[in-house]
Amino acid sequence: MKKESESVKHYSTAIVAAKQVxxxxxxxxxxEATLVAARARPGQFVMLYxxxxxxxxxxxxxxxxxxxxxKGSITLLFETRGRGTALAAGLDAGQDLKxxxxxxxxxxxxQPGALLLAGGLGIAPLAFLAKSTTVxxxxxxxxxKADHLACQPEDLSRxxxxxxxxxxxxxxxxxxxxxxxLSNQLxxxxxxxxxxxxxxxxxxxxxxxxxxxxxxxxxxxxxACGVGACLxxxxxxxxxxxxxxxxxxxxxxxxxxxxxxx
Amino acid sequence: MEKxxxxxxxxGLVLESPILAxxxxxxxxxxxxxxxxxxxxxxxxxxxxxxxxxxxxxxPRLAETASxxxxxxxxxNPGLKSFLSSxxxxxxxxxxxxxxNIVGRTVEEYAAVASGLDGADGIDGxxxxxxxxxxxxxxxxxxxxxxxxxxxxxxxxxxxxxPLLVKLSPNVTDIKTIALAAEDAGADALSLINTLSGMTIxxxxxxxFLGNIFGGLSGPAILPIALKMVWxxxxxxxxxxxxxxxxxxxxxxxxxxxxxxxxxAVGTGIFYNPEIVxxxxxxxxxxxxxxxxxxxxxxxxxxxxxxxxxDN
Numbered sequence: 001m002k003k004e005s006e007s008v009k010h011y012s013t014a015i016v017a018a019k020q021v022x023x024x025x026x027x028x029x030x031x032e033a034t035l036v037a038a039r040a041r042p043g044q045f046v047m048l049y050x051x052x053x054x055x056x057x058x059x060x061x062x063x064x065x066x067x068x069x070x071k072g073s074i075t076l077l078f079e080t081r082g083r084g085t086a087l088a089a090g091l092d093a094g095q096d097l098k099x100x101x102x103x104x105x106x107x108x109x110x111q112p113g114a115l116l117l118a119g120g121l122g123i124a125p126l127a128f129l130a131k132s133t134t135v136x137x138x139x140x141x142x143x144x145k146a147d148h149l150a151c152q153p154e155d156l157s158r159x160x161x162x163x164x165x166x167x168x169x170x171x172x173x174x175x176x177x178x179x180x181x182l183s184n185q186l187x188x189x190x191x192x193x194x195x196x197x198x199x200x201x202x203x204x205x206x207x208x209x210x211x212x213x214x215x216x217x218x219x220x221x222x223x224a225c226g227v228g229a230c231l232x233x234x235x236x237x238x239x240x241x242x243x244x245x246x247x248x249x250x251x252x253x254x255x256x257x258x259x260x261x262x
Numbered sequence: 263m264e265k266x267x268x269x270x271x272x273x274g275l276v277l278e279s280p281i282l283a284x285x286x287x288x289x290x291x292x293x294x295x296x297x298x299x300x301x302x303x304x305x306x307x308x309x310x311x312x313x314x315x316x317x318x319x320x321x322p323r324l325a326e327t328a329s330x331x332x333x334x335x336x337x338x339n340p341g342l343k344s345f346l347s348s349x350x351x352x353x354x355x356x357x358x359x360x361x362x363n364i365v366g367r368t369v370e371e372y373a374a375v376a377s378g379l380d381g382a383d384g385i386d387g388x389x390x391x392x393x394x395x396x397x398x399x400x401x402x403x404x405x406x407x408x409x410x411x412x413x414x415x416x417x418x419x420x421x422x423x424x425p426l427l428v429k430l431s432p433n434v435t436d437i438k439t440i441a442l443a444a445e446d447a448g449a450d451a452l453s454l455i456n457t458l459s460g461m462t463i464x465x466x467x468x469x470x471f472l473g474n475i476f477g478g479l480s481g482p483a484i485l486p487i488a489l490k491m492v493w494x495x496x497x498x499x500x501x502x503x504x505x506x507x508x509x510x511x512x513x514x515x516x517x518x519x520x521x522x523x524x525x526x527a528v529g530t531g532i533f534y535n536p537e538i539v540x541x542x543x544x545x546x547x548x549x550x551x552x553x554x555x556x557x558x559x560x561x562x563x564x565x566x567x568x569x570x571x572x573d574n
Contacts, residue, residue, distance in 0.1 A: 011297055011536050049535070055329040056482055056510055056534045100297075100536065222324040224331060224533045227297070229289030231335045232324040241318050241338060246293075 010035045014099045016091045017073050025079050026121075026150040027089040028065070034072035036101050040064050042129035043218050043250040046074070046101030047226040050087040059100065060084035061223050061245070063195075065124040065151075066131065077124045077150055103226050105250045107193055107216055112136050115189035115213075117182055117204050119143075119196020123150055125218050125249075126195055136160040138185055142178030142196070146171035179203045186211045194218070198258055205253035215253035219244050266550040267557045268543070270304065270525050272502050273450030274425040275359060275387050277304035277525060280558050281515065281542050284453075284506050284529035285309055285363035285389060285429070286335075290349040291356060297536045301357035302543060304525055307453075308345075308353070310365040310391050313374040315341035320473030325462045330483030330508075331530050332460055334474035337365050337394070342378045350384050359386040361427065367397040369417045376421035387425035390418050392444075393433070393456045393478075405431035405456075408443035419448035427504060429453040430495070432484075437491045438498035445499045453504040453527065454495060455488045480530040482508040489521050496522025496563050510534060512545020519558070520565040 014033035047059035065077035080089045116139040118126040165173025192208045195218040208215035221233035221244040228246030236257040270280045285307040318338025325332040366372035392405035404410040428444040432455035457478025464471040488507025505523030510531045518526045
């Protein structure tokens with residue numbers, strides 16, 4: 001997987017430029033973080049040191065949803081689910097916080113005909129990937145139902161991007177499993193890039209392997225250090241455990257074991 | 263007042279600062295050297311090394327708890343050979359002393375690692391982790407039994423003339439008995455405490471959260487327990503103590519010293535603040551200036567001797 005040869009880990013201060021509550025599940029946070037914005041590549045993440053008045057808290061990994069290099073800002077998109085994300089959602093414009101990043105491996109540059117599959121919040125790194133290139137690609141964005149869309153189709157669109165929505169209940173786009181929608185597209189794809197729930201990744205990886213298409217996946221795991229030192233974010237691979245934070249989060253699908261006891 | 267003297271002698275290791283990096287969280291140091299200057303550290307204690315590579319435990323390996331962190335990394339490490347050829351050379355210019363933590367499943371394995379490391383260029387001391395399960399005693403941790411402690415420490419002692427630290431497990435009935443056993447078997451200093459055994463449960467799946475079911479608890483949640491054990495050990499043994507367990511502030515550093523530690527180590531605290539080491543050192547210096555303490559050694563065990571005189 002693509003990694004920086006001599007990666008400098010920036011521990012720096014970021015300022016909240018804007019916060020947007022997307023709906024009762026999702027939140028977008030724009031941060032002024034010049035160094036991160038200058039270096040971040042699609043698939044990478046940052047660790048946020050969220051200020052908490054009730055005891056210490058581990059930093060939280062957030063994947064990068066968008067980068068505006070000219071403004072020196074990055075945008076994170078997340079679901080408000082636990083203590084960390086609740087604190088992140090509680091930040092206001094003007095507040096500052098510490099951050100470490102950009103961290104981890106990144107997706108290889110998509111070639112024309114690349115197929116991107118995002119499940120739920122897996123849209124975050126794939127939206128960044130889709131915007132990072134001008135070549136024609138297809139992005140499949142699958143959620144349970146329309147009001148689980150963390151970002152709207154108009155936020156994702158660009159010339160040359162074919163966007164396909166899939167919902168399990170048919171409330172937007174294709175009705176049914178994203179994997180079914182994918183199977184029609186896969187044969188002509190130059191490669192598959194996917195991020196989302198493990199079960200979906202596992203199915204996507206099998207489908208890609210069957211079609212003989214190269215597949216890159218981005219994984220999520222609990223982390224403590226974020227830089228590859230503590231070995232907390234282990235994922236099982238054919239060559240023993242690897243670190244999601246620094247060997248990943250982007251892996252070749254064939255490399256990691258996604259099913260069973262990991 | 264001139265700048266207080268932070269130098270300490272930890273079982274024969276003369277350290278420029280009493281604040282060390284604990285074994286584990288910092289790995290083999292490569293990553294954190296890009297984030298902070300290791301010359302700020304009194305010493306860097308390397309993550310546990312075994313005679314052969316250890317694969318580690320299944321995921322998930324981390325769970326955050328109230329003011330704490332449960333981990334079940336399982337001492338994953340590349341083994342002695344790879345450590346010596348790939349990791350140690352990178353540490354030779356790290357700017358501080360290097361202590362290598364050693365782990366094993368049998369007395370012989372511990373001895374083999376110690377023998378392999380003894381005298382290696384770039385190593386200043388060894389620390390024996392006696393919290394590992396003893397394969398020949400049904401998996402009971404060496405460090406929960408004075409005899410097993412004595413055997414491991416004695417076997418390692420025979421293999422090395424380097425300063426030898428023994429890291430005690432807090433999962434014991436009486437820390438003093440184990441501390442004495444380690445001292446009698448030849449330890450030059452004691453590190454305490456290792457993590458406390460614990461677990462958590464995922465209420466959605468209804469199953470234990472960690473892949474290994476049980477993990478070790480670290481972080482500020484365990485500090486009062488660590489402090490008590492340092493206090494107890496300092497009453498039991500003569501050798502110096504390296505206090506650790508949940509340090510996140512310079513007040514914590516001072517508390518460990520007052521309880522009897524000659525030096526302290528920070529572990530989980532690095533996760534909360536990657537620049538914590540210099541913050542702790544500055545805070546300790548400020549405290550010493552305020553209290554007019556000129557040598558950090560003078561803080562040691564002061565709480566056992568009635569604290570500061572007068573209204574101080």
